[in-house]
Amino acid sequence: MPAAIEFLKVSRRFGSVKAVDEVDLTIAPGEFFALLGPSGSGKTTCLRLIAGFEQPSSGHVLLDAADVTGVPPYERNVNTVFQDYALFPHMSVAENVAYGLRVRGVASEERRKRAEEMLALVQLEGMGERSPLQLSGGQKQRVALARALINHPAVLLLDEPLGALDLKLREAMQIELKNLQRKLKITFVYVTHDQGEALSMADRVAVFDRGRIEQLDTPRGLYMRPRTAFVARFVGGANVVEGELAQRLNGTARAFAIRAEAMALDGAARDGAVGCAATVIDVQYHGASSRWQVRTEDGSVLAVVRPESGSGSTHHEIGSKVFVSWPANQMVPLEAT
Amino acid sequence: MTSATAAAVTAGGSVGREVSTFFYRRSTFYLLLLLLPPLLWLGTVYLGSLFALLLQSFYAIDEFTATVVPKVTLATYRQLFSHPANVDIILRTLGMAIAVTIASAAIAFPLANYMARYASPRMKAFLYVGVMLPMWTSYLVKVYAWRLILAKQGILSWILTTVGVEPVLEAALRTPVIGGPSLASSYLGMFIVFVYMWLPFMILPLAAALERVPQSMIQASADLGARPGQTFRNVILPLALPGLAAGSIFTFSLTLGDYIIPSVVGAPGYFIGMMVYQQQGTAGNIPLAAAFSVVPIILISVYLTLARRLGAFDAL
Numbered sequence: 001m002p003a004a005i006e007f008l009k010v011s012r013r014f015g016s017v018k019a020v021d022e023v024d025l026t027i028a029p030g031e032f033f034a035l036l037g038p039s040g041s042g043k044t045t046c047l048r049l050i051a052g053f054e055q056p057s058s059g060h061v062l063l064d065a066a067d068v069t070g071v072p073p074y075e076r077n078v079n080t081v082f083q084d085y086a087l088f089p090h091m092s093v094a095e096n097v098a099y100g101l102r103v104r105g106v107a108s109e110e111r112r113k114r115a116e117e118m119l120a121l122v123q124l125e126g127m128g129e130r131s132p133l134q135l136s137g138g139q140k141q142r143v144a145l146a147r148a149l150i151n152h153p154a155v156l157l158l159d160e161p162l163g164a165l166d167l168k169l170r171e172a173m174q175i176e177l178k179n180l181q182r183k184l185k186i187t188f189v190y191v192t193h194d195q196g197e198a199l200s201m202a203d204r205v206a207v208f209d210r211g212r213i214e215q216l217d218t219p220r221g222l223y224m225r226p227r228t229a230f231v232a233r234f235v236g237g238a239n240v241v242e243g244e245l246a247q248r249l250n251g252t253a254r255a256f257a258i259r260a261e262a263m264a265l266d267g268a269a270r271d272g273a274v275g276c277a278a279t280v281i282d283v284q285y286h287g288a289s290s291r292w293q294v295r296t297e298d299g300s301v302l303a304v305v306r307p308e309s310g311s312g313s314t315h316h317e318i319g320s321k322v323f324v325s326w327p328a329n330q331m332v333p334l335e336a337t
Numbered sequence: 338m339t340s341a342t343a344a345a346v347t348a349g350g351s352v353g354r355e356v357s358t359f360f361y362r363r364s365t366f367y368l369l370l371l372l373l374p375p376l377l378w379l380g381t382v383y384l385g386s387l388f389a390l391l392l393q394s395f396y397a398i399d400e401f402t403a404t405v406v407p408k409v410t411l412a413t414y415r416q417l418f419s420h421p422a423n424v425d426i427i428l429r430t431l432g433m434a435i436a437v438t439i440a441s442a443a444i445a446f447p448l449a450n451y452m453a454r455y456a457s458p459r460m461k462a463f464l465y466v467g468v469m470l471p472m473w474t475s476y477l478v479k480v481y482a483w484r485l486i487l488a489k490q491g492i493l494s495w496i497l498t499t500v501g502v503e504p505v506l507e508a509a510l511r512t513p514v515i516g517g518p519s520l521a522s523s524y525l526g527m528f529i530v531f532v533y534m535w536l537p538f539m540i541l542p543l544a545a546a547l548e549r550v551p552q553s554m555i556q557a558s559a560d561l562g563a564r565p566g567q568t569f570r571n572v573i574l575p576l577a578l579p580g581l582a583a584g585s586i587f588t589f590s591l592t593l594g595d596y597i598i599p600s601v602v603g604a605p606g607y608f609i610g611m612m613v614y615q616q617q618g619t620a621g622n623i624p625l626a627a628a629f630s631v632v633p634i635i636l637i638s639v640y641l642t643l644a645r646r647l648g649a650f651d652a653l
Contacts, residue, residue: 051556051560052559052560053556053559053560072559073556073559073560074559074560074562074563074564078560079560079561080556080557080560082553082556082557083553084551084553086551086553086554086556086557088554088557088558088571088572088576089576090575090576090648099558099561099563099571100561100562102571103558103561103562103563103564103567103571104562147557147561148560148561151561151562
């Protein structure tokens, strides 16, 4: 089966800025693929290149093995859920959902029927007559989803679709979107700056930084084996130890990552573990766990996450002298960038 | 804050402080005070004179003494609508206003769309100034300049002759109703001057309305399979309709009320504005002048009702 989406050395420049810099990418049919990165990293531009709102400055974009460079959005079998939903305010919910059928000349009776089916799919039965202006954020989100799915696209593009929703609703929608994708077996390309969202939903994640893909891997792969310091920090919130401290602890100056929850925090040095003395500079209580910030003697700041034991015996006050350590096999060597 | 500094703040500028507190705690009173001058202006000077005008139209003039008889009658309106010449004037003015409005909209839309959506910030500033620049020049100067431009030996006919398309101009001038001996003395010429004069009033509200249409909505339309023409009809045009309505109210009502352009440029037929001017000036028939000026008010009310029915204000 040909790839659903393929990027061949795709670049997109805006003046002197390289928003996307020679990106190669292959997304398989039916995959839930996340583009993750901070703002300005090029992930949204990649999405817009797939939709056809942007054209590559160089390179080729292939959809289902066909080169779509120069093909306008209305001739691509790809639909988008926009960050601001972009619902048409002068049309009812049903008219919004049926818009893709209307511009293709589908008869109005058929349009009405299929719009109602789509609304049922996103659990908005009977809301067709309302104006989009009367809907809540979560409902608008569902209408945008129904509207994008009515043409049965091969690929659904989602541009930070949950960004405007509150936390509770966002978590519910994450599950719902994932279920919808399993049910419809459509390729989802999901742009987000929230690593939790990418890790929990996607089959594979491409981490973007400054127009390039830093690492492309499964969520577990990204988390457990970050390739670069950027990925370790951005995706896992992991500690990156480099320079003198790395030399002292690991015998080599090469930087390594160590996940915050792999670390232990003790009052005294532990035998057989890698570690060093440090001072607690901050504690955050998270309920199920607590997060400490400690400063080592050479000035690096490390984060330590420990599950709540219940006894309170592992508590260390700000300013107390502690010893941080971790199993040697948990250190992930990083590539220099 | 210590108690000493708190006391100092309360004591300092006590009268100003009390006045400020008084207004702050009675915000309705404060609002009323602010609104009083404009309300007085609107209520007495503006609406009052409009009411006086309406009242005048229900009076009639005594044929012998040529004085206004302050008695309510429909005689003036009967006179207005029973004379075929008067009905002609109304239809002529209405036809011109409709033509000018449609032409302005057709010319303004591409430019406004470019200004709102595609122009770089510098280009946009340049175009906005360019659109407004003619409005900084005297109205009369522009009208008389146009008479020279459109004259038989004027620059426009010279250009058309030089380019070799004067048969087109001649054919246009030979066309009944809109034609005439020259552009300067034809309805076609008058139409051109009207469109020139009122175009900025169409471009500016239209550009403002188009600027408010989010780019993502246009992209969403294309994304769902709409070709550019379909996106224009289904999304851009409906969302720009309030701006189009606002602009057309300007061009329509300005054309209905103008009396200078028809008297300087164009064929000799009368327009509503000219009749108002003449009836209340030379002829001294204030009631008929008032009745004539009620006509545009009615026409615009009808126009607004139609626009509302068509949903022009739904997207507001």
